[in-house]
Amino acid sequence: MLKRALCAVLPALFAAAALAAGAAGKSTFVLRADRVFDGVNMHTGWAVRVEGDRIAAVGPAAGISAAGAKVIDFNGSTLMPGLVEGHSHILLHPYNETPWDDQVSREGLAYRAARAVNHLRATLMAGFTTTRDLGTEGAGYADVELKQAVEEGIIPGPRVLASTRAIVATGSYGPKRFALEWRVPKGAEEADGNDIIRVVRDQMGHGADWVKIYADYGHPTFTLAELKAGVEAAHSSGVPVSAHASTPEGMKRAALAGVDTIEHGSNGTLEVFRLMRERNVALCPTLAAGEAIAGYAGWKKGRDPEPGRIKAERASFQAALESGVTILSGSDVGVFAHGDNAREIELMVEYGMPKLAALKSATSVAGHLLHMQIGELKPGMLADIIAVGGDPLSDITALRRVSFVMKGGTVYKQ
Numbered sequence: 189m190l191k192r193a194l195c196a197v198l199p200a201l202f203a204a205a206a207l208a209a210g211a212a213g214k215s216t217f218v219l220r221a222d223r224v225f226d227g228v229n230m231h232t233g234w235a236v237r238v239e240g241d242r243i244a245a246v247g248p249a250a251g252i253s254a255a256g257a258k259v260i261d262f263n264g265s266t267l268m269p270g271l272v273e274g275h276s277h278i279l280l281h282p283y284n285e286t287p288w289d290d291q292v293s294r295e296g297l298a299y300r301a302a303r304a305v306n307h308l309r310a311t312l313m314a315g316f317t318t319t320r321d322l323g324t325e326g327a328g329y330a331d332v333e334l335k336q337a338v339e340e341g342i343i344p345g346p347r348v349l350a351s352t353r354a355i356v357a358t359g360s361y362g363p364k365r366f367a368l369e370w371r372v373p374k375g376a377e378e379a380d381g382n383d384i385i386r387v388v389r390d391q392m393g394h395g396a397d398w399v400k401i402y403a404d405y406g407h408p409t410f411t412l413a414e415l416k417a418g419v420e421a422a423h424s425s426g427v428p429v430s431a432h433a434s435t436p437e438g439m440k441r442a443a444l445a446g447v448d449t450i451e452h453g454s455n456g457t458l459e460v461f462r463l464m465r466e467r468n469v470a471l472c473p474t475l476a477a478g479e480a481i482a483g484y485a486g487w488k489k490g491r492d493p494e495p496g497r498i499k500a501e502r503a504s505f506q507a508a509l510e511s512g513v514t515i516l517s518g519s520d521v522g523v524f525a526h527g528d529n530a531r532e533i534e535l536m537v538e539y540g541m542p543k544l545a546a547l548k549s550a551t552s553v554a555g556h557l558l559h560m561q562i563g564e565l566k567p568g569m570l571a572d573i574i575a576v577g578g579d580p581l582s583d584i585t586a587l588r589r590v591s592f593v594m595k596g597g598t599v600y601k602q
């Protein structure tokens with residue numbers, strides 16, 4: 189407990205220094221390390237030149253000018269793009285601290301936002317410089333305002349893609365075990381029929397960068413026609429759509445409706461993953477949440493036999509790999525501790541994904557899917573760069589040893 193507390197204080201000091209430095213203007217850097225992973229391939233003996241908030245040059249160190257630059261050497265380390273969290277809930281904290289039902293129905297907005305400030309800092313310090321936050325789970329539009337606070341330099345945090353309240357079919361999603369005659373707060377905004385168009389537009393109007401729709405929750409909810417209407421309303425305004433779906437039927441409807449990513453896909457079949465691939469729908473597998481929830485239910489990994497739920501997720505993920513569907517690394521962090529995001533990348537490797545593919549899934553593949561100039565170290569991209577101890581291609585747990593974090597040319601951790 190004490191160690192955790194100290195860890196929490198130190199990054200805060202670095203962050204304060206970084207914010208001060210950011211206000212004073214950005215510098216020119218040349219960063220050198222044993223290896224550079226540029227988001228696509230691993231290179232030895234490379235360097236990266238940063239000017240202002242962008243990457244100016246990348247390549248063999250001998251060819252990178254150090255003129256006017258602060259040079260930093262990272263011996264024994266790998267430089268790589270800042271990691272991307274494809275699926276977070278910055279307004280949730282681990283369910284073994286407080287069950288989801290109680291967070292949604294008993295924790296107030298300011299209290300939840302106060303926690304989220306810590307969550308954002310922990311995410312950035314863990315080397316995740318961008319997060320796609322998929323629903324405030326009852327905390328209104330707080331994600332949009334937290335994003336604003338990060339962008340204005342009021343608090344340290346990753347780039348945030350917000351989706352506000354998320355959209356569910358009436359009666360499908362909310363805290364349980366209340367007297368049935370009570371109207372309890374919901375975990376997302378309800379919509380039915382063509383009203384989904386108004387709700388999509390209202391959420392975009394409140395600042396949603398992505399629209400999140402629950403295509404199922406235990407069982408399929410929205411009809412194909414409803415999903416299509418929601419997707420069309422979002423796409424016609426240039427906003428992409430993420431669908432929660434774990435059942436083959438929910439996933440199929442979401443893919444046919446034209447969503448951009450499907451979250452979880454825990455019971456996906458080879459057939460449905462092939463359909464997703466055909467229709468350019470990416471999978472965000474959230475393996476880490478599955479394991480966390482099984483752990484909270486008493487499962488001791490490595491000691492107890494694997495629960496059915498985990499066996500199903502493993503089989504589903506392997507079918508996804510076989511299908512060739514695009515995979516975006518995303519963990520559903522919030523179910524477990526913020527800052528522990530790398531757990532997802534480790535589990536993708538454990539469940540059979542090659543290490544290089546897993547690294548790309550959290551960098552270049554993510555940058556492409558999120559339509560942002562991130563995830564690759566190449567000239568013109570945003571200077572979101574981290575250093576990790578060791579070589580993540582030989583030992584994926586190197587992602588836990590983050591010694592340096594730069595976001596948009598500002599150093600937040602060193």
Ligand SMILES: [Zn+2]
Nearest residue numbers: 275277322520
């Ligand atoms: Zn989620």
